[in-house]
Amino acid sequence: MSSAPRQVTAKVFDFPRDAWYVAAWDHEVSPREPLGRTVADVPLALWRTTDGTAVALADACWHRLAPLSMGKVLGDELQCPYHGLRYSSSGRCTLMPAQKTVNPSAAVPSYPVVERHRYVWVWPGDPDLADSDLVPDMHQMDDPGWAGDGLTIAAGCNYQLVLDNLMDLTHEEFVHSGSIGQAELSESEFEISRDGERRVSVTRWMRDIDPPPFWRKNLRDRFPDFDGRVDRWQIIHYEAPSTICIDVGVAKAGTGAPEGDRSQGVNGYVMNTITPESARSSHYFWAFMRNYRLDSQLITTQLRSGVQGVFAEDEEMLVAQQRAIDANPDHAFYSLNVDGGGMWVRRILDEMLRAEGREPDAGTPRDHLRPVASR
């Protein structure tokens, strides 16, 4: 059965379940106490066994569904906070304190986990499809050639709104005018390329421009005396379902950066991976990595708090957008040319949902497709 790709204009986008999502930063998951976190509508209790292996169990005890994330880690087992049933990393109950035997059926689901790139990834869907090769490439997070750090935003919006936000950076001119925004963003051409079934890139070069404050500062961290015009780049790499790593930077204008010589510039990677929590909330994990002055904790901290400020502006917009979407159920989404990258992302997600046998929401019908009403 083949059919032409549909327009995918759902406003509250469903999420694939057969996919890896970041559940937590590595340091958040501990052998001392469990962490409760919901990933793709699945409440999880995350913890570590004595050898450090991260475990994700359903956050509801087999017995009376008390949250295991309120329990205790006891060596290689997690103890329910209510009546003390204990579970191993596979979710099997190993102890029922009030009786001599253990019901062999007593178990909670255990979810596939991979620890990579400083994150604990969980696969909330069919475990037999979980392939660790599908964990998105975020190698800059723990590559010795890169340094940096990040944080998590509890974003009160559908995960796909965050993806839209990151796939089209023309919003920087309006949302981030004090730091990274500039008019040239909207004025310059961009190019979209789709690479295989799970990747889309959007490339934009702004040549011979005045650097915005954030980039002037970064360039001076490397070239203290520099004061002049730059070539600026933004190369957005999306990998399904919801990871976007953006190669960003500036180089002294005309020193060959667009042709591949970035030696006269500074290069960062904005690492973003967005985990749907529910239809209208997301865990937005981000970091800013750089490949210069690796040993400066001062720069790491400055960049992290700089980006934190920038992303707070996005968060405010995204939450307001979600509110407006919900308050206007009869209004549809329309697209602009700059949405090209984001629309490819929607198409990929739509394909993933359909591969899971789920019929994605077609979105609110647009006015010109609706029956003519009073007007």
Add this chain to the structure above:
Amino acid sequence: MATQSTLVWGTAEVVEAEQVAEGVRRVVLAPERPTPARPGTHVDLRLAPPATDEPDGPRTLTRSYSVVRSDDGGRRLTLTVQLSPTSRGGSRRMHALRVGDRLPVTAPLQNFPLGVGAARYVLLAGGIGLTAVLAMAEALRSRGADYRLVVVGRSRSVLPYLEELRQRHGDRLALHVDDEGGALAVERLVGEIAAADVARRTELYMCGPIGLMEAVRRCWGEAGLPPTHLRFETFGNSGSWAAQEFVLRLPGHGREVVVPPDATALEALEEAGIPVMADCRRGECGLCLARVLDVQGRVDHRDVFLDDTQKAASERLCLCVSRVAVPPGTDTLPADPDPASDPAADTAPERRGVLTLELP
């Protein structure tokens, strides 16, 4: 890892059938309404009687077979069937299937789910029990899990897929063949599991002859490994003796209830309108426990709630699964407490077991 037990019948066509080992045939079904089959699932098939004068009689037989592999979203389900010499006809009818035959088949049923998150998996297959764990081995392989596949058999010639398994699983496969002097030492297998640093996070899944499974169960218990990490297809359902009719006496209620062979004590009590508490109805939770006052015959506990000591003492039993049997060859039953008062005392002793209970 939920079990899935709703029977959904449909039709499937046999698209391949071939011999894969001595007395073993591989049958590939194409169901009309495909559902992907998870590791550990089986399908039930209705096997019509052959048109000829088979000794089986004209009855349609329903049989269960493990799904060895599921391809293309369940569009091709591979089963593998050993012709059993003691077969009541099921495997013979399976072996008679030819390409193009159509027959009623259920959607895949799950009661042997493969878990996620164990540090190590050991799959133990005895003979044709291999069919129950093959798909698990494949799933573990693609998950990149730490696993071993231990295959035990009488001889190489009766084990299907050996070459393929060797290629797929390499060193993870251990083959123990009796007629090559490689019989499996169960104590050693379990001993090695128990000695590893991930002992308490290792799960063993097994399917094979009852003797092998019993030996593993004993060693597993002696090694102090978590009992729930030993996985096999049936837990509380098979008794030591075939189900027989027996009598329940309830002095507290002044009632006597007969439990027919095809009902449980719990069902018979409910049928008789006597209120009893129960939940799982498969001998797991212990909610249906009743106190035993007296037994004539032998209690066949069949539950997994009581431990061996409690079962030996037989002070309590689970009404949902436990039965009383008069094992064949048992001539004398425990004496009636007061034979003199029994007008039938000089006739033959009752051949039915009698269980006197106090209900909560």
